[in-house]
Amino acid sequence: MIAVVGAGLMGAATAWQLARRGHDVTLVEAHDIGHRHGSSHGTSRIFRRAYADPFYVRLTGRAHEEWRELENDSATPLLRTTGGLDLGATCDPHALAAVLAGTGVPHELLAAEEASERWPYIHFDGPALFHPDAGVVDADRTVAACVRRAVRHGAQLRVGVRVEGIDVRGKAVVRCDDGRDLTADVVVVAAGAWLPDLQLPLPLPSFTITQQQVFHFRQRRPADAWPVLVSKDASMQVFGLPSGGDGGPRPAVKVAEHDRGTRTTARTRTGVVDPASRARIGAFVRDRLPGLDPAPVAEATCLYTSTPDEDFVLDRHGPLVVVSPCSGHGAKFAPLIGAMAADLATGRAAPHPRFRLGRTG
Numbered sequence: 001m002i003a004v005v006g007a008g009l010m011g012a013a014t015a016w017q018l019a020r021r022g023h024d025v026t027l028v029e030a031h032d033i034g035h036r037h038g039s040s041h042g043t044s045r046i047f048r049r050a051y052a053d054p055f056y057v058r059l060t061g062r063a064h065e066e067w068r069e070l071e072n073d074s075a076t077p078l079l080r081t082t083g084g085l086d087l088g089a090t091c092d093p094h095a096l097a098a099v100l101a102g103t104g105v106p107h108e109l110l111a112a113e114e115a116s117e118r119w120p121y122i123h124f125d126g127p128a129l130f131h132p133d134a135g136v137v138d139a140d141r142t143v144a145a146c147v148r149r150a151v152r153h154g155a156q157l158r159v160g161v162r163v164e165g166i167d168v169r170g171k172a173v174v175r176c177d178d179g180r181d182l183t184a185d186v187v188v189v190a191a192g193a194w195l196p197d198l199q200l201p202l203p204l205p206s207f208t209i210t211q212q213q214v215f216h217f218r219q220r221r222p223a224d225a226w227p228v229l230v231s232k233d234a235s236m237q238v239f240g241l242p243s244g245g246d247g248g249p250r251p252a253v254k255v256a257e258h259d260r261g262t263r264t265t266a267r268t269r270t271g272v273v274d275p276a277s278r279a280r281i282g283a284f285v286r287d288r289l290p291g292l293d294p295a296p297v298a299e300a301t302c303l304y305t306s307t308p309d310e311d312f313v314l315d316r317h318g319p320l321v322v323v324s325p326c327s328g329h330g331a332k333f334a335p336l337i338g339a340m341a342a343d344l345a346t347g348r349a350a351p352h353p354r355f356r357l358g359r360t361g
Contacts, residue, residue, distance in 0.1 A: 001026060002345050003174050003184035005163050005198075007033055008040035009139060009331055010323050011190035012146035013070075013338025018188075018345065019153035020073065026182060027155055028174065030162040030194075033147050038192045038266070039303045040139050042214075043244030044254050045331040046228050048084045048134040049105050050096050055354065057103045059333060064133065066335035074145035077138075082242060084134025084228035085115070085122070091232045093129035100131060107131040121224050121291020134228045136241050142334060163191070168201055172319040186345045190323040193266035193303040202317045203357060207324070208306045210261030211269045213277040215299045216247035216254050217285055217292040224291055226253050231288065236260070238284055248297050255281050255289070258328055261304055273299050304328045312337075314355040316344045322357060 004015045007029035015027040031037055047067070049060040067079045086093055093109060100107040108131075112124040151157055162177040166187055174182040191198060193209045219226065228241045237259040243252040257277055264270070278299065286294045305326040307313065313324040314337070321344045325337045343349035353359065 001184050002186045002188065003028060003172070003182050004188045004190060005174065006190040006192060006194070007143065007147060008038055008190065008192050009143060009334040010192075010325055010337050010341070011188070012143045012150065013334045014188050014190060014323065014341040014345075015150040015155050016070070016146040016153070017335070017338040017342040019150040019155040021342065021346070023346065025150065025155040026158060026184070027147070027150060028158045028161050028163060028176065028182070030160070032159060034140055034143055039305065040143055040192070040331070041302070042300070043138050043140055043246045044241050045137040045139050046084075046134070046239060046241050047079055047137050047332040048131070048228055048230070050084060050086050050100065050107075050129060050131050050134070050230070052096060052099060054099055054103050057099060057105060059336065061105075063333045063336040066339055067137070070142070070145065070335045074149050076141055076145045078142050078145065079135055079137050081133065081135040082225070082227050083130060083132045084230070085119070085128050085130055086230050087115070087124060087126065087128040088231040089126065089233040091129075091230070093127050096129045105131060106133065119227070121221070121289070122229070123288045123290060130227070136228065136244065137331060137334075138244060139331060146338070163198065165199055166201070166320065168318055168320065184319070186319050186321060188321040188323055188341055188345050190341070192324070193305045195305065195322070195324055197266065200320060200322070202320060202322070204322070205307045205313060205357065207326075208263065209265050210304045210306070211264045211301050212256065212261045212304050212328075213273045213299065213301055214254055214256040215278060215281050215296040216243045216252045217289070217294065218247070218297050219251045219253060220291050220293055222251045236280065236284070238281070240289065246298060246300070252297060253289070253292055255285060257281065264303075266303065269301070269303060271301050273301060312355050313357060314340055314344065315351045315357045317357070321345050
């Protein structure tokens with residue numbers, strides 16, 4: 001039996017991938033499915049292929065295939081293609097274009113005037129990179145679809161059960177707060193920000209947990225087709241994307257800082273939006289996104305779990321598989337991470353060197 005701890009995006013995707021392959025799976029979740037206490041809730045997450053690192057660009061191609069496979073299996077639309085923009089004084093769209101050209105990803109390098117003609121509701125003060133494969137993932141639907149299909153494929157589901165620790169005695173024993181411990185051949189730990197609290201019998205990286213803020217701004221013209229966007233300059237990194245249902249009944253755009261957050265833990269986060277972040281993002285919207293009303297119509301918090309090098313953790317030690325695709329850019333890979341974690345759990349593949357536990361402090 002394979003136990004999966006955590007039914008967020010990564011744990012749910014892993015349970016789906018394992019169950020559809022015919023394995024005996026039990027998925028354990030401390031809260032309700034689709035809860036809002038971690039990193040996997042909401043109707044809008046970015047899918048994009050524009051990385052400066054060819055390694056991740058290639059992974060996005062594989063992830064795109066797995067998204068379509070999950071959509072086919074679940075009969076649920078999850079990834080909506082909008083196209084994506086990279087812009088800003090420190091973005092270096094020319095370098096990004098060179099990487100995408102080298103990996104065969106369609107893209108356009110646009111001067112500020114060209115970009116402004118196409119997206120008059122965004123302010124451009126320099127060149128921008130556009131790639132048409134970017135889009136928006138619905139995290140809520142994805143978690144629900146993965147869990148639903150995992151159960152349909154035979155997985156067992158234990159909800160409202162908190163894992164207090166995992167002991168390794170040949171097999172792995174998952175200690176649960178309801179007294180019904182699980183003995184498993186393999187345990188996949190996909191606990192997100194709760195991972196450092198589990199006191200696993202193996203060395204973990206020095207994860208940094210931060211509470212992030214996101215804000216939703218109403219479109220001035222509902223018919224405008226907003227792409228995903230990433231803006232980088234010397235003072236801040238900002239991302240934006242269509243909000244989906246989180247922005248309310250009228251079309252809105254989600255805008256947030258990527259590079260700032262309040263240090264916290266999964267247990268001590270406040271859930272209170274930082275007013276300084278609200279002020280910075282409001283100013284950014286006024287200056288750079290004239291197609292949006294600068295007064296937010298909704299706001300929320302979530303958690304980032306980050307490694308020092310911003311690479312993921314996907315590794316196996318004995319009967320334990322640790323899954324932490326994190327650092328604020330993991331959601332786009334969810335169904336692929338599920339496949340990679342399933343391969344580790346069943347011995348079909350070895351960990352990639354970049355994702356091993358011991359490669360970073």
